[in-house]
Amino acid sequence: MSDVLEVDVAVVGGGIVGCAVARELAGRDVSVALVEARGDVGDATSKANTAILHTGFDAVPGSLESRLVARGYALLSAYAEQAGIPVERTGALLVAWDDEQLDALPGLRAKAEKNGYTRTRLVGADEVYARVPALGPGALGGLEVPDESIVCSWTAALAYATEAVHRGAHLLLRHRVSAIEVGPARTLLTTDRGAVSARWVVNAAGMGADVLDRMLGFDRFTVVPRRGELIVFDKLARPLAPTIVLPVPSSLGKGVLVSPTVYGNVMLGPTAEDLDDRSDTSTSEQGLSSLLEKGRRIMPSLLDEEVTTTYAGLRASTEHSDYVVDVDAGMRYVLLGGIRSTGLTASMALAEHVVGLMESAGEPLAERPGLPPVPRMPMIGEAFPRPYADAARIAADPEYGRVVCFCERATAGEIRDALYSTIPPTDLDGLRRRTRALMGRCQGFFCGAEVARLLEDGGR
């Protein structure tokens, strides 16, 4: 028997939610292990999010999701400023393209008010076009949601996990949980790389949350992987999309959005398609062609721009309309299931909620004094000063003046920093998420080989 790691709380799942929970708990009087099956944090559902920081204006009023999204918006907005997570308050504009959608706008405004969000505004067609001149013909009106924002979901997950580790949490990557045994005082989690013994288990396993829940003897929900495909357009397209252009949900389905990204691109998507395979993140011919068809109507000139990348993400949808969150005091077990794409916004509120649930179950979670400062993450947002453009920084360390990825202006200094960070990348994808290297329009035509070499040689 290999060694067993003993902790007070094991958080299973290193996505955005699990990382937020681990960070929160690690700041309290308990020891924490963050147990992740994959080789990096935020590497599954979290990395292929539409990366919108939601006000929660369109949530189901009265739901847990509504409450936690609103609270999470405030918490993450504040945290982002401290940690250097890129956020841009671009606002959003729901655009109505037919009478049914136009008629639905006042109802959406009323719904927003029920969700406690009072700053929406109905606007006429002329104002819609004034706001987004590149929209295709036929827009009849819109609803403005000025506080919807775009955010970097990767940096958020990485910041949480980094701070969790700084606070003493054990980060166990490549530890896939294969069995769980609940004892009277401790629960034993068997993974493919040794076991973890914990008094409490928090299930934040995302796409696998129902499987883990069943391992613990429950049968209360099933995760259906819902694939969302996205097309990312070149940065030169960014002026076309000054704000998030949202569809109005109607009898024809949800439609797709056109959104700026914090990296300075424009995103078109997502599709919505229920799959059987929980690991299938391939794009499909039908998906991409349907996006192009919809995009052509929403913003015809966007389609003249070059495509930088396409990708697909899986959302953890369930048969329930709300998050599936519960605590079992006897088993010392918290379930965070069915956290769909709003989980990015709600992440810190979910963490706070977990603390409340555990405390109500009799677990004292006193805040620890003398916590380390919030980590300052490498800035990869386009709207913020980045090292390549920072004269003082280059003067102090010329490696920040050595641009490796020309399209994204990622420098050798940033790549080195990532490789020596608290949670270093283990592969090219991880390095890309941390530095933007390889993310750009040439997709490695110029720098692919050099970036791969730097990863192997430790950034030298």
Place this chain on the structure above:
Amino acid sequence: MTADVRADVVVVGGGPAGLTAAADLARTCRVVVLDREQQAGGIPRHSDHPGYGLRDLRRVLSGPEYARRLVAAAQDAGADVRTGWTVTGWAGERTLEVTSPAGRLTATGGAVVLATGARERARPARLVAGDRPAGVLTTGQLQQLVHLQHRSPGTRAVVVGSELVSWSAVLTLREAGCRTVLMTTDRPYGEAYAGLRMPASAGLRVPLLTRARVARVVGREQVEAVELEEVGTGRRRTVECDVVVFTGGWIPDHELVRLGGLDLDPATLGPRVDPALRTSSDGVFAAGNLVHPVDTADVCALDGRHVAAAVRRWLEAPRQPGAGVELAAEPPLRWVAPSVWRPGEPGPARGRLLLWPEERVLAPVLVAVQGGRQVGRVRLPWPAVPGRVLRVPSSLVSGVRADAGPVRIALG
């Protein structure tokens, strides 16, 4: 704080066009070449096979040897070639923003020559569906991997495209011990093979599948196969491989053109230029594959020589001429460069208009039509071949008038 750079001419891009322009100009003025790579030389640096230098240096060299000679020629002439200097935008008229290990600074020239070249469209830009495994490359990436980093790409490759560059990819794969199991093109025939000036080409036996497109890439971690679809019938087949190289599909690296608000040619997606390679911006010139994506390296180099003369004239008397006459190509010709004509002025580099044909024509006849009237006609003794620039004597448009509107260039 490092001082900002001032020179008579700032050349952006140290490939064949930029270096040749710099070598020529440096004989009479102060020239700085800014190249973002660690070594200047451009694409030929990593195209390690013969076929370079024929038209400009009158000899046949390997890509890396050709690149070294161009760098040496520019430096010997007195040009200041700065590598690892990345131009990120414009700070003013003929003033560029630069990031370099020496600092964040500006570079200002009496004239600016943009010679940033072109890149191949990567797989996402071609909207090929499927998984996103390792092993999906462009020729540029493959050649850097093999020739600059000395890494192995894999063992079984499918090469998508059958242009000159596609054969360049096959050569590189072979040298790296990777077999090309299939070359595929959506066209009805393979291209460019006949025109390949590579001694090694005789030994290349690669199965070619025509009228097929890549429908899907299969493989979670590493490429396992590609799914091909026959154009027209929709019939599918799967070919096992661990490397896919997407070749050709060129797009100019036009970021500075667009950021600077220079007129963009909607057909080439490069800057609109006249026969002297002037852009729409005063004192800003463009040369090489940024202007015609893509012709061979030696043609780019001769562009460089041509633009040097125009730059010199500008430095002596900085006058930007008026609008000029617009040239536009008609399908199956995709683009023409230059796309601005100036009656009465000297002709383009090598006295040739460059066109990009999308269909094969054995002995093409080209016509120029202005205001509904045919103003020129040329029969070529060489074929039009997709994937290769069609070079046409500019006498085709010598009858164009300054006041009779735009000119269409079509197959007759």
